[in-house]
Amino acid sequence: MQEKVEAQNILSMNSVEVLYDNVILAIKGVSVQVPKGEMIALLGSNGAGKSTTLKAISGLLKAERGRISRGEITFQGTDITEALAQKRVEMGICHVIEGRRVFEHLTPDENLTAAAPRGMSRSTLNAEKEKIYGYFPRLAERKNSQAGYLSGGEQQMLAIGRALVTQPKLLMLDEPSLGLAPFLVEEIFGILQKINKDEGLSVLLVEQNALAALEIVSQGYLIENGRVVMHGTAEALKSNSDIQEFYLGGGETDFHNVKHYSRRKRWLS
Amino acid sequence: MFYRLSGVHHANYVSDSRIFKVPADRNLTAFIFLIGLAAPFIIPSLYLNSYMLPWLIWTAAALGLNLVTGWAGQLHLGYAAVMAVGAYSAIHAARFGVPWEFALIIGGLTSAVIGSLFAFAALRVKGLYLALTTLAMQFVMDWVLTHSPAISGGSHASLQSPTLALLGQEITTDTGFYYVAFGWCVLVTIFMLNLKRTGLGRALVAVREKDFAAAILGVNSFYYKILAFATSSFIAGVSGALLVATFFFLAAPEQFSVAVSIQVLAMVIVGGLGSIIGSYFGVALILLVPGIVNGLVVTLSDGLGMQIDVETLAHIPNAVYGALIVIILLIEPLGLGKLYGNIRDYLMVWPFDQFKK
Amino acid sequence: MDWVFLSELAINGALTGLLYSLFAIGLVLIYKASSVPNLAQGGLTMVGAYVVLALARDVGLPLWLAIPLAAVVMFGLGFGIERVALRRLAGRPVVMILMLTLGLDIFLRGTTLAIWGGTSRSMELGVSYDPLFLGDIFISRIHLVGAGVALALFVAFMLFFRTRTGIKLRAIADDYMASWSVGISVERGVGLSWALASVVAVAAGVIWGEIQGVDQALSLLLLKGLTVAVLGGLDSILGAVIAGIILGVVENVGADFLDPLVGGGSRELIVAAVLILTVMIRPHGLFGRHDIERV
Numbered sequence: 001m002q003e004k005v006e007a008q009n010i011l012s013m014n015s016v017e018v019l020y021d022n023v024i025l026a027i028k029g030v031s032v033q034v035p036k037g038e039m040i041a042l043l044g045s046n047g048a049g050k051s052t053t054l055k056a057i058s059g060l061l062k063a064e065r066g067r068i069s070r071g072e073i074t075f076q077g078t079d080i081t082e083a084l085a086q087k088r089v090e091m092g093i094c095h096v097i098e099g100r101r102v103f104e105h106l107t108p109d110e111n112l113t114a115a116a117p118r119g120m121s122r123s124t125l126n127a128e129k130e131k132i133y134g135y136f137p138r139l140a141e142r143k144n145s146q147a148g149y150l151s152g153g154e155q156q157m158l159a160i161g162r163a164l165v166t167q168p169k170l171l172m173l174d175e176p177s178l179g180l181a182p183f184l185v186e187e188i189f190g191i192l193q194k195i196n197k198d199e200g201l202s203v204l205l206v207e208q209n210a211l212a213a214l215e216i217v218s219q220g221y222l223i224e225n226g227r228v229v230m231h232g233t234a235e236a237l238k239s240n241s242d243i244q245e246f247y248l249g250g251g252e253t254d255f256h257n258v259k260h261y262s263r264r265k266r267w268l269s
Numbered sequence: 270m271f272y273r274l275s276g277v278h279h280a281n282y283v284s285d286s287r288i289f290k291v292p293a294d295r296n297l298t299a300f301i302f303l304i305g306l307a308a309p310f311i312i313p314s315l316y317l318n319s320y321m322l323p324w325l326i327w328t329a330a331a332l333g334l335n336l337v338t339g340w341a342g343q344l345h346l347g348y349a350a351v352m353a354v355g356a357y358s359a360i361h362a363a364r365f366g367v368p369w370e371f372a373l374i375i376g377g378l379t380s381a382v383i384g385s386l387f388a389f390a391a392l393r394v395k396g397l398y399l400a401l402t403t404l405a406m407q408f409v410m411d412w413v414l415t416h417s418p419a420i421s422g423g424s425h426a427s428l429q430s431p432t433l434a435l436l437g438q439e440i441t442t443d444t445g446f447y448y449v450a451f452g453w454c455v456l457v458t459i460f461m462l463n464l465k466r467t468g469l470g471r472a473l474v475a476v477r478e479k480d481f482a483a484a485i486l487g488v489n490s491f492y493y494k495i496l497a498f499a500t501s502s503f504i505a506g507v508s509g510a511l512l513v514a515t516f517f518f519l520a521a522p523e524q525f526s527v528a529v530s531i532q533v534l535a536m537v538i539v540g541g542l543g544s545i546i547g548s549y550f551g552v553a554l555i556l557l558v559p560g561i562v563n564g565l566v567v568t569l570s571d572g573l574g575m576q577i578d579v580e581t582l583a584h585i586p587n588a589v590y591g592a593l594i595v596i597i598l599l600i601e602p603l604g605l606g607k608l609y610g611n612i613r614d615y616l617m618v619w620p621f622d623q624f625k626k
Numbered sequence: 627m628d629w630v631f632l633s634e635l636a637i638n639g640a641l642t643g644l645l646y647s648l649f650a651i652g653l654v655l656i657y658k659a660s661s662v663p664n665l666a667q668g669g670l671t672m673v674g675a676y677v678v679l680a681l682a683r684d685v686g687l688p689l690w691l692a693i694p695l696a697a698v699v700m701f702g703l704g705f706g707i708e709r710v711a712l713r714r715l716a717g718r719p720v721v722m723i724l725m726l727t728l729g730l731d732i733f734l735r736g737t738t739l740a741i742w743g744g745t746s747r748s749m750e751l752g753v754s755y756d757p758l759f760l761g762d763i764f765i766s767r768i769h770l771v772g773a774g775v776a777l778a779l780f781v782a783f784m785l786f787f788r789t790r791t792g793i794k795l796r797a798i799a800d801d802y803m804a805s806w807s808v809g810i811s812v813e814r815g816v817g818l819s820w821a822l823a824s825v826v827a828v829a830a831g832v833i834w835g836e837i838q839g840v841d842q843a844l845s846l847l848l849l850k851g852l853t854v855a856v857l858g859g860l861d862s863i864l865g866a867v868i869a870g871i872i873l874g875v876v877e878n879v880g881a882d883f884l885d886p887l888v889g890g891g892s893r894e895l896i897v898a899a900v901l902i903l904t905v906m907i908r909p910h911g912l913f914g915r916h917d918i919e920r921v
Contacts, residue, residue, distance in 0.1 A: 058807065059806075060803065060806055060807060063717075063802065063803055063806055085806045085807070085809070086806070086809050086810075086811050089807075089808060089809025090809060094807070094808065094809075095807045096807070097803060097804060097807045101801050101803060101804040101807075102804070103796070103797045103801060103804065103805075104800055104801075105796065105799075105800050105915050106793065106796055106797060106800065110793050110796070110797075111797070113790055113793050114790075114793045114794050114796075114797035114805075114808070114810065115808035115809070115810070116790060117809060159804075162808055163807075163808060165808070166808055166809055338721065344720075344724070390902075390905070393905075393906055394905055394906075394909055396720045396721075397663050397720050397724065398856075398905045398909050400663075400720075400721075400724055401663075401852060401856060401901060401905060402901070402902055402905045402906070404849070404852075404901075405849075405853075405898040405899075405901040405905075406898070406902065408849060408894055408895075408897075408898040409895060409898045409899070409902075412891070412894055412895045412898070415891075416888060416889065416891065531728055531732075534725065534728075535725060535728070535729065538721065538722065538725045542721070578743065580739070580740075580744055580745075581740045581741070581743070583739075583744070584736050584737075584739040584740035584744065585736070585740050586736075587732060587735065587736030587739070587740075588732075588733055588736030588737045588740050589736070590732055590733075590736065591729050591730065591731070591732030591733025591734070591735070591736050591737075592733050593729075594725060594726070594728070594729025594732065594733075595726060595729040595730055595733060598715065598722060598725060598726050598729065599710075599711060599714050599715070602715060602718050602722050
């Protein structure tokens with residue numbers, strides 16, 4: 001039974017703790033499972049530890065002088081807790097980092113080339129590019145202009161496209177909706193859903209825009225203060241009254257509820 | 270020595286902003302000061318003159334550069350040129366008959382004026398570009414110096430310094446020179462220690478961290494950058510003048526070349542940006558260790574009966590000097606001052622930190 | 627005004643300028659891939675020249691073999707420098723990185739001289755010293771050869787930066803974190819740029835060694851190389867070539883006018899002035915990338 005669960009989960013993260021600079025405890029025992037071919041969301045407010053969770057998975061912690069001090073991460077059954085970022089990308093984990101960090105002085109086309117894995121043949125690369133331009137026709141139109149001058153939405157598409165060139169099995173996105181107009185968010189999320197369906201790509205999505213995220217994912221985790229405080233299917237989360245009040249908006253929030261929620265949070269963590 | 274923090278409670282801001290927050294630090298400093306005072310009676314005159322004296326003057330100079338680079342965060346690769354300005358104007362003034370006390374101040378002020386020119390570059394660019402501009406300015410200064418016989422002292426390009434006399438007392442002995450250097454170094458150190466506690470020091474740090482954020486808080490970064498350059502140049506000028514008056518006795522352009530600028534910067538960075546005690550360490554390391562290593566190599570090769578080429582021996586100190594910079598930066602980019610700080614912090618609570626985990 | 631003389635000054639200036647470019651290309655390569663200003667390029671150039679000589683004189687290889695072999699050795703040295711030193715300081719403030727490269731420069735120079743001594747040696751490439759005449763204009767052959775090498779390297783690197791590896795290096799220069807996130811090995815990329823710059827240093831060392839002798843003075847090219855690199859824009863190879871020509875012409879023609887006025891030696895002054903003016907007026911140089919700030 002246990003093995004079967006392992007096989008279904010492409011990624012499994014077990015009570016991971018992350019320390020920055022050897023002193024700051026950013027996440028305190030987070031466990032997250034991503035079933036193969038599904039879309040999962042990590043929700044939570046600023047500084048809750050969502051980005052750190054993603055960086056722990058992609059191995060980018062090292063660049064920020066952080067390290068995993070406890071717990072383990074397995075990807076397709078292999079332990080990757082100590083693996084280099086580069087190795088993890090080769091294995092099929094790609095992380096679209098926060099803030100649309102495209103290579104500004106390169107053209108979109110060169111951005112895609114830069115991400116090509118070592119040893120990918122020219123024809124495969126071209127096929128990949130065609131496929132990505134198929135998903136994001138706007139990029140194809142502007143493939144030879146400078147990436148730094150693309151619009152915010154186009155940059156986000158380019159960042160996602162660039163990640164797809166690495167032929168990931170698990171795609172992690174850090175706040176793709178940040179600073180984008182709602183219709184663009186919808187467009188990008190729609191494309192993500194399409195890629196997820198067409199290619200069976202597993203997706204781990206970090207979002208503050210819980211409303212939009214819960215529309216496309218199957219399960220969600222709520223992280224607060226470096227801990228997972230809630231986990232359930234998208235439906236269950238959407239109908240949870242606390243989530244509704246504090247993350248989805250709407251409803252009357254009064255001090256009594258806030259107090260009640262804080263108490264529950266303490267209890268959970 | 271141990272338990273130094275026990276019993277130290279600062280209950281108000283005045284006591285918390287004292288120079289020495291921990292009594293042990295004050296005692297240690299007083300002890301070192303006394304050793305410094307007694308040095309001429311303890312240390313043989315040869316060592317006093319060829320090691321202690323340059324060490325102290327270069328430390329004063331390095332503290333000046335630390336003010337502008339460590340505190341205000343402005344890279345400066347033309348510091349030696351500023352020292353040269355001070356040295357030459359002070360010596361010319363002294364030769365003209367101005368009493369040395371005033372000649373030194375004239376040197377410092379001239380340096381401050383010329384040094385502020387560097388600040389105008391700093392107003393426009395920072396980081397790498399500032400470093401390159403100041404480097405180019407150093408070359409221009411060098412050029413002016415070597416190409417104007419009126420400044421550099423005629424065809425031999427060397428200028429004899431008149432005998433140093435302070436407070437009506439001619440200074441000619443090694444002990445006398447030492448005390449002048451010691452006095453100047455102590456003066457600069459006290460100034461720097463106090464700088465930390467003033468609004469000026471805090472404004473400089475604010476400018477270093479983010480000049481436009483400082484500007485938003487009402488810190489006029491324009492004014493403070495110029496002030497930082499002017500103050501550090503004043504220190505540079507007087508240090509340069511004293512260096513010639515008590516150590517070289519003869520001013521020559523190559524005493525203040527690009528290589529010297531790089532050397533002072535190395536002293537500051539190896540010592541630790543913004544660290545006062547670090548500057549003492551940095552100067553000691555950069556100034557003294559290459560010579561010591563060379564001495565060791567000679568002794569070793571003699572002992573082993575090997576013959577080492579004279580050329581090789583002549584260049585070993587340089588290789589060691591370069592290697593020291595690289596090694597220290599790799600071990601601790603924040604310099605020797607930080608290493609000292611780590612040891613101090615460790616001893617401060619020893620042995621209780623053993624139980625922390 | 628003697629136009630023949632003036633054009634002779636200009637043409638020779640341009641050729642010398644291309645030799646500065648040869649030096650500056652090394653600086654640009656490293657800056658382009660890692661935004662690190664390599665102040666050790668002078669030391670590297672000196673080491674390059676000495677290694678060629680060591681292989682040619684001390685080992686006794688013919689020059690045509692010694693030069694490529696030296697290039698291989700220096701390629702390794704460049705990689706090594708990145709591995710041992712630069713990698714540890716990645717992400718630190720620029721002042722520390724500047725100091726590190728300065729320390730490297732001093733170390734390389736000191737070590738080279740400690741091993742091979744400070745007496746000037748000659749390269750003896752076998753290029754004839756007979757001048758070429760272009761009409762009435764007198765041109766030095768070795769300068770012509772050097773300019774050719776500089777242009778060849780320029781073309782080679784322009785092509786290189788269009789290859790996949792070249793694009794990855796440019797990506798690294800743009801954003802370390804984003805490069806890591808898509809599996810680009812930043813460390814290997816930066817190492818490669820140091821290795822290539824060290825190979826360029828061999829070329830510069832050989833040509834300059836032939837012109838002015840192989841000795842300590844080779845490292846003094848740094849100021850001119852830096853000026854060319856900054857004027858060209860620090861991360862533009864095309865910029866380095868064009869700025870080299872500009873600086874060479876300005877220096878040669880300017881010195882001819884200024885020298886009688888100030889009593890000689892105005893070349894250094896002109897170079898320093900060009901550097902200061904560039905930084906003050908146009909810090910990103912002729913062809914340098916601006917940092918894009920999109921509103």
